[in-house]
Structure formats: C-alpha cells, structure tokens
Amino acid sequence: MSTLQTAGMRHRRWRRHGGKLGASLLAWALALLFVVPFLWMLSSSLKRNIDVFSLPISWLPDPVHWANYADVWIGEKSMVTYYANSLIVTLTGVAGDLTTSAMAGYAFARLKFRGRDKIFLLYLATAIIPAQLLLVPRFMFFQQLGLYDTLWALILPGVFTVYGTFLLRQAFAAAPDALGEAARIDGANEWQVFWRVYLPLVRPMLAALAIISFVSTWNDYETPLVMLTTPSNFTIPLGLTTFADSEGGISAGLAMAAAVSALVPVATAFVLFQRQFVAALAHSGIK
Amino acid sequence: MSSSTTQAPVARAVASTGGQGGDTRESLSAAGRVGWLFITPNLVGFLAFTLLPLLAAIAIAFTSWNVVSGYSGITFVGLANFAEALGDGALWAAVGRTLLYAGIGVPATMMGGLGLAMLLNRDIAGRTLLRVVFFLPHVVSSVAIGLVWLLLLNPDSGPVNAGLRAIGIDAPPAWLVSETWGLPSLVLIAVWSAIGYNAVIYLSALQALPVDLYEAAAIDGANAFRRFTTVTWPALMPTTTFLAITMTISQSQGFGLITFLTQGGPGEATTTVSYFMYQQGFQFYRFGYAAAVGMISFVGVLLLTSFFWRFQKGRGLYT
Numbered sequence: 001m002s003t004l005q006t007a008g009m010r011h012r013r014w015r016r017h018g019g020k021l022g023a024s025l026l027a028w029a030l031a032l033l034f035v036v037p038f039l040w041m042l043s044s045s046l047k048r049n050i051d052v053f054s055l056p057i058s059w060l061p062d063p064v065h066w067a068n069y070a071d072v073w074i075g076e077k078s079m080v081t082y083y084a085n086s087l088i089v090t091l092t093g094v095a096g097d098l099t100t101s102a103m104a105g106y107a108f109a110r111l112k113f114r115g116r117d118k119i120f121l122l123y124l125a126t127a128i129i130p131a132q133l134l135l136v137p138r139f140m141f142f143q144q145l146g147l148y149d150t151l152w153a154l155i156l157p158g159v160f161t162v163y164g165t166f167l168l169r170q171a172f173a174a175a176p177d178a179l180g181e182a183a184r185i186d187g188a189n190e191w192q193v194f195w196r197v198y199l200p201l202v203r204p205m206l207a208a209l210a211i212i213s214f215v216s217t218w219n220d221y222e223t224p225l226v227m228l229t230t231p232s233n234f235t236i237p238l239g240l241t242t243f244a245d246s247e248g249g250i251s252a253g254l255a256m257a258a259a260v261s262a263l264v265p266v267a268t269a270f271v272l273f274q275r276q277f278v279a280a281l282a283h284s285g286i287k
Numbered sequence: 288m289s290s291s292t293t294q295a296p297v298a299r300a301v302a303s304t305g306g307q308g309g310d311t312r313e314s315l316s317a318a319g320r321v322g323w324l325f326i327t328p329n330l331v332g333f334l335a336f337t338l339l340p341l342l343a344a345i346a347i348a349f350t351s352w353n354v355v356s357g358y359s360g361i362t363f364v365g366l367a368n369f370a371e372a373l374g375d376g377a378l379w380a381a382v383g384r385t386l387l388y389a390g391i392g393v394p395a396t397m398m399g400g401l402g403l404a405m406l407l408n409r410d411i412a413g414r415t416l417l418r419v420v421f422f423l424p425h426v427v428s429s430v431a432i433g434l435v436w437l438l439l440l441n442p443d444s445g446p447v448n449a450g451l452r453a454i455g456i457d458a459p460p461a462w463l464v465s466e467t468w469g470l471p472s473l474v475l476i477a478v479w480s481a482i483g484y485n486a487v488i489y490l491s492a493l494q495a496l497p498v499d500l501y502e503a504a505a506i507d508g509a510n511a512f513r514r515f516t517t518v519t520w521p522a523l524m525p526t527t528t529f530l531a532i533t534m535t536i537s538q539s540q541g542f543g544l545i546t547f548l549t550q551g552g553p554g555e556a557t558t559t560v561s562y563f564m565y566q567q568g569f570q571f572y573r574f575g576y577a578a579a580v581g582m583i584s585f586v587g588v589l590l591l592t593s594f595f596w597r598f599q600k601g602r603g604l605y606t
Binding site: 017019024035038040044052053057104108126129137158162165175194219226255267274278 | 406426429438568569578
C-alpha cells in the first residue's frame with residue numbers, strides 16, 4: 001500500500017515537474033518571437049549598412065559599427081531636435097494633464113456645485129469618441145489660432161483629457177469624507193484640503209495617469225502627422241519616418257540606430273517600473 | 288475657510304432669530320464657486336479641444352469645403368456627403384478591407400493573448416521577465432516597430448524571406464509591397480504588437496478567478512477542456528467583452544501604421560476606412576467628405592461594439 005502510494009506521488013510529482021518544464025519551454029520559445037525583432041534591431045544598429053542583410057545573420061556585429069549612432073546623434077540627420085521636441089511636448093503634456101485632471105476630478109468627486117453632474121455626463125458622453133474623428137476640426141481650429149505646425153497643436157489637446165479626469169474622479173470619490181471635514185474644522189481652506197489631504201491619497205492613480213499619458217504622448221504619431229509640416233518641429237515618431245525611405249539596405253543600419261534611440265527612454269522606464277507600467281496600461285485600455 | 292469663521296457669529300445670530308435659509312444658501316454658493324474654480328481649467332480645454340471639435344465635425348459633415356476655397360468657401364450641402372459615401376465604391380471596398388483587417392486581427396490577438404495568459408498563469412520559470420518581453424511592443428513607438436518590420440519583411444533582402452528561401456520556398460511573398468499579402472502583413476504586425484497587452488489583461492483576470500470554482504469542477508470530475516468551457520471562459524466574459532470593444536475601436540480607427548508602412552497601397556490593397564478618411568481629409572483636403580466618412584465609420588464601430596455588448600449578456604458567469 002505504502003509503496004503504491006509513493007509510486008503514485010512520484011508519478012504525480014514527475015508529471016508536475018514535467019508540466020512545468022514543458023510550459024516553461026513553450027513560453028520561452030514563444031517569447032523568442034517577440035524578442036528576436038528587437039535583438040535584430042539592436043544588432044543591425046551596430047552594423048555597416050552593407051552588412052545588415054548579409055547571411056547567415058550574425059547576431060554579434062563584427063566589427064561593431066558605432067558610426068550609426070554618431071550619425072543619428074551628431075551627424076547630418078541628427079535626432080537631437082526631434083528628441084528635444086518630444087521632451088517638451090511630453091513633459092508639458094503630462095504635467096498639464098495631471099494638473100487639470102486632478103483639479104477637475106476632485107471637483108467632480110468631492111465638491112458640490114450647480115450643474116456638476118450634467119457636466120460630468122457630458123464628459124462621459126464624449127469618452128468613447130475616437131481622437132481620429134476630431135482631427136479635421138482640430139486641424140481647422142489650430143490653423144485659425146495660428147498654432148498649426150507648432151508644438152502647441154500637440155501639447156494642448158493632451159493637457160485636457162476626459163480620460164484623466166475620469167480616472168482621478170474615481171480615485172477621489174473612493175477617499176473617505178471624514179478627512180476633509182476634520183481638516184476644514186481645523187481651519188484648512190479648500191485649496192489646502194485638496195492639496196494636503198486628498199491629493200496625497202490618490203498618488204497611485206496620479207502615477208498611473210502619468211505613465212499612460214507619457215507613453216501615449218511620447219509615441220503619438222497620428223497627431224504630429226496631421227499637425228506638423230516643418231521638420232524642425234517634428235517629434236520622434238515623425239522624425240523616425242524620415243529614415244524610412246532608406247529601404248533596400250542603403251541605410252538600414254542608420255534606421256535601426258534611430259529606432260533604438262527612439263525607444264530607449266520608454267523601454268528603460270518600462271523595465272525599471274514594469275509592475276506599475278503593466279498595471280497602469282492594463283487599466284487604461286488605450287495606447 | 289477663513290471667511291466662514293468670520294461669518295459664523297452672524298449666521299448663528301440669523302439662525303437664532305428663526306431665519307434658516309440665509310446661511311446654507313450662502314455657504315452653498317461659496318462652495319459652488321470653489322467647485323467652479325477647480326473645474327474651470329479642465330472645462331475650458333474640454334470645450335475648446337473636445338466638445339467644440341466634436342460639434343464642428345458633425346457640422347462639417349454637412350458642408351462642402353476644401354482648403355483652397357478658404358473659410359468663406361464653406362457651403363452647406365445637406366446630406367450630399369453621406370449620399371456620396373453610400374455610392375462610393377472605393378469607400379465600400381475600404382469597408383470590406385477594414386472588416387477583414389479587424390475581423391482577423393481582433394480575434395487572433397485575443398485568442399493569442401488568452402493562450403499566452405493561460406501559459407503565464409502556470410508555475411513557469413521566469414514569469415516576470417516573460418511578461419516584460421510580451422508586453423514590450425505595446426509600450427514602444429509604432430513607428431519604431433514599423434521600421435524594424437519594414438526591413439525584416441523586405442521582399443528581396445529581408446531575413447524573413449531569406450529564411451523562407453532557405454527552407455525551399457523559392458518565391459516567398461513580397462509582404463508589404465504585395466497586393467495579396469499587404470493586408471495580411473499589416474494584420475500580422477498589428478497582432479504581434481497587441482498580443483502581449485491582451486495577454487496581460489487576461490492574466491490579471493485569470494489571477495482574480497476564485498479557486499473554489501476549479502475545485503468544485505475537479506470534484507465533479509471535469510477534465511481540462513470541460514473546466515475551460517464551463518468555468519474559465521464564462522468567468523472571463525467581461526474581460527473578453529472589454530478587449531473585443533477596445534481592440535475593435537483601436538484597430539478600426541487607427542491609420543498611423545498604414546500611413547507609415549504602405550500608404551494604403553500597393554494600389555488600394557491596404558486602404559482601410561480610417562486611412563481612406565485620412566486621405567480624403569489631409570491629402571485631398573476634402574474636409575466635409577472626410578468628416579462624413581469619419582462619422583459613418585464611428586457609427587459602424589459603435590453598432591459593432593453594442594453587438595458585442597448584447598452578445599455577452601447572459602453568457603458570463605456572474606450575470
């Protein structure tokens with residue numbers, strides 16, 4: 001009886017370990033499908049253009065050709081301007097979005113004023129409108145304001161988002177009422193109640209919104225495509241496309257160096273804060 | 288609130304003499320002012336950059352206007368844009384392509400995502416790292432991804448076709464520059480980019496499932512397949528609906544990847560509705576027509592997503 005039992009247990013344990021090994025191998029094999037394009041990008045960025053497509057693929061570039069990065073950063077087709085523009089647009093946009101969304105979200109959740117619920121309903125009604133539908137009128141609008149082909153055309157729509165307002169409203173609404181009442185009794189004014197009492201409570205949601213806003217602004221390609229024409233105003237995604245007419249291997253190495261340079265900030269931030277990133281973006285349902 | 292402390296004795300006096308309304312009304316309006324102060328920055332931007340453009344988009348759809356005629360050249364044309372759209376063969380061909388693109392892309396992404404999630408939900412080695420790897424394409428610029436696939440899928444010298452030739456396929460597809468393979472290539476890239484996102488959403492839903500359901504199913508002697516169809520799938524229904532809706536919207540409304548990779552070509556082989564709209568608006572500057580097409584497309588997507596919503600009702604575990 002006891003031998004039978006141990007045999008059965010051993011069998012089960014073997015099955016479990018075998019299952020774990022099999023599942024792990026399968027998962028890592030699938031992971032290759034997602035890693036290989038990035039590895040190829042990185043490897044090609046360090047090759048001379050004529051070596052990028054040589055067969056068999058040599059994953060370790062020999063010789064290591066750093067010149068692509070030199071060209072991309074200090075050469076004729078420098079990305080520095082695109083980088084600077086992307087930084088300006090993203091940092092201003094994220095800061096602005098957090099500020100206006102936090103204030104409006106707080107008002108919707110915790111302050112009573114006439115028309116509040118009707119306005120919030122209006123916000124909600126526009127939440128599912130895809131940005132693409134608004135491109136034509138925004139284009140006209142910015143042309144009228146003289147902001148077409150300036151960074152303002154990218155920054156302004158990102159500063160006032162229905163999405164951010166909604167997210168923070170939900171966070172503020174979940175906070176307890178008693179804290180604010182106690183602070184008011186202690187003589188705090190409305191701004192202090194917001195700034196000192198409730199804002200610290202929603203810090204996790206602010207971080208999530210910052211991540212979502214950062215990723216979507218940094219990667220946005222469609223808005224600059226429509227709003228910008230002057231290369232010196234381009235942000236990184238649009239700037240990257242200027243490396244694309246180089247198909248056929250003429251400057252494939254250069255293009256890959258540009259692509260690697262473009263994704264380093266987001267990819268680094270992602271690897272460092274991956275748990276927060278995944279939680280925030282999984283929550284958002286948008287890119 | 289310093290003002291309320293100074294007013295308090297007065298208010299008490301008013302209250303003691305029998306008048307009640309004065310104080311509450313006054314403090315309400317003060318609170319109302321605060322509310323408006325807090326909301327104004329966002330509201331102004333919302334009106335200027337969302338609500339006004341939305342109303343304008345609807346209005347423009349009933350006008351004929353191009354960039355040459357200027358703002359004075361805007362003329363009201365009634366339903367002419369919508370009538371033109373109904374009879375526009377190129378638009379209907381684009382609708383067909385969009386249905387194909389999303390009809391293959393969305394289920395493929397979701398099924399792939401669910402499969403990966405179930406794999407990641409097991410006790411496997413390096414789960415955190417794997418999650419990072421699968422999710423990475425979602426956080427990276429679509430242009431950077433497009434750029435690498437443009438080179439990988441290069442018909443003559445790209446590594447994908449080099450590999451296919453090496454295993455004996457002498458005439459591999461021309462991928463993005465082929466009439467036949469252009470659309471499938473775009474679907475492939477879109478699925479590749481979004482699968483990890485779907486996997487992560489499904490994974491978090493799987494991890495929230497109650498264990499006792501599985502125990503009960505195991506006691507009933509249900510095998511793995513039965514457990515999936517009777518427990519996992521119904522319990523995941525809200526997640527599936529959420530993904531079906533968001534994926535349908537994002538895949539049918541986006542035009543970035545197509546603009547960058549194929550410009551709707553070769554010929555019109557990859558012209559989807561959203562690219563068609565972009566072309567009408569920002570290449571031909573037919574703003575009125577572009578707005579009408581955008582509205583038709585949006586209503587179409589809305590109908591489709593409300594269909595998903597209806598479909599899932601009564602099929603979930605908790606409904």
